[in-house]
Amino acid sequence: MRGHARRSVSGRGRRALSAAVAVCAVTAVLPATATAAPAIASGAGVERISVAADGTQGDGDSAGASITSDGRHIVFSSAAKNLTADTTTATERVYVRDQRTGQTKGLGFLTPSHSPVISDDGEYAAYYGRWFNDWRIRLDQVATAREISLDCSAYSCSQPSLNADGRHIAYAITTSKLPPIGQRVEVQDLNAHTKEIVAELDHTMSARPSISGDGRFVAYQDALAQDVLLWDRTDGTVSGPVEGASVAAALVQLSDDGGKVVYLSGSDTYVHDVASGTAQLVPDVRGVAIDPTGRYLLYAPRGTGGPSLVLRDLRTGTDETVSDQPASAGTDAVGAGGRDVVFQSTADDIVPDDTNGKSDVFVRHYY
Template identity: 70%
Template sequence: ERISVATDGAQGDGDSAGATITSDGRLVAFASAANNLTSDNPVTWKRVFVRDRRTGQTTLMSTNTPPIERPVISGDGQYVALWGLLFRDTKTFLSKVSLGRTIGINCPGLSCSQPSLSADGRYIAQVATSGRPPSRQRIEVQDWHADTAEIIAEFEHVTPSRPSLSGDGRHVAYQDGRAKDVFVWDRTDGTTSGPIEGPSQEAELVQLSKDGGKVVYLSGPDTHVHDVGSGTDQLVPDVRGVAIDPTGRYLLYAPNDTDGPSLVLRDLETGTDETVSDRPASAGTDAVSAGGRDVVFQSTADDIVPGDTNGVSDVFVR
């Protein structure tokens, strides 16, 4: 199903990408340069939209700030977070889907970026940098209902250290981008475990499952799925993991072998695979609904669905 379309079904007239999906698979948030998806005044930058697959409604979420990277939608579909430029700095913006507009800016530092949302949108994990130019950063979790924030890590560098938040807001997985280590923080007791990859490897964080039970990370050419409870790892060799479903059972990955499918969904319990796309395609975190039922991805291929004649990147759900 093509997602980057207007409410009347018209295909977008600009590139669309960077999609995330709710746990039930109903709502998809994505960024698009298309100017014909809604009736709002056209602009020259990408904006964020939400597509309701049940009603067929496409709603504009952002108008004044170009998003820098893909938006994030909460698991229940109530909120969308994005980060974009505001004058010279980056800021995190929070929008309420039912209102179709920004309701707040959450950034106590000079610049904020890389937000991750809890299932109900109450908690926001993000990176806040300081200095001009930025020279240090911290990872924090905000409870915007209570107007409080907890700092969980601080670094004297700005190498990407993006966080990934569990659905209940209790756990945060994050990486020290310079040391190439991955950690998990528990807000219940304020403790941090890790590096979860051990002392002899380098790791890059992909995503924490929304149930807080599994952490996907990359090390060398392989993908590892770390069980937070037992501390054990499941190896998925020679693939690049890109997302995990909220239950931690289904891993979306891109094979390193480019001769086969571009995206594959693996059932980590049975070890079975299902092809998501055999055409050139890519996806990011929060791209799989609960139970592996739906997967959202982007592709420039024009033969995934009938009538794709716009010649630009589109967002699809399988």
């Protein structure tokens, strides 16, 4: 499980979000307009991640970052050829940046088609890309850059999600080669070498599986029915749709503690509390990610003007601007307690001396 770190920004103490209310009720409507970002505390700030060990900026586009809960390791993809000594061509590759040592390590050369993910302990990274006529997931042990074998080579495998220690990986398999045509969501236990079927869907639209830190829960979407569901590994049962009947929804992410499911419905974002069955409404925003504790929501305001990415404390309703320049982020973009947020941007004035004219990966620290 990810750690439940706490922080203090502008004198505000933060703790994990507690939950209590009745099934499918909307318990709170928080303002959608972002408030001005508070003064950054000592040690806070923003830095560029897509750089070589000596700080040299990347000479290619970088994107698709995920961060570990403690903020130490950041995984991203880049077409730069100068980030590590063993990269000599401008082919997109996955990298892991160790914030403690300042070292950047290149992983396998499978070109990623989506943001890579990383286990909370920073030990494993997973990503998927085109492999001849299929999709293939590559799982790497970060320290050695060695590929770990997955038992899904006979099918088109994609959309990986790793639990906290990397022992469990959830993913989707497209069975278009074998009847009936559809998609299957599975969880693989890499220690026990076992697989469990989470769901079988009669279509190939994205299921977006998201696994909890302890590997117990997997949230996924039935994109055809526009439902979000939750599988419990302890008894193999599926609950939901979490959004209630006759409501169209799309999954964003399951929090690492398994307590919150973020989903989109219409122009709004909802944060569903698993224990109580209630939903907290955050209107007129597009939810992007949630921190491991389920308290801090990263979202993109809808409409024009204002910041592009905002971090909201769901308990207090207060907002902090992550980027007031055009920027984007993916799931697993927020560290525990909302301490760190990774994002990508082509803006050249987020940090000094950004002259490469490329998309870069940045991390904002709040203390």
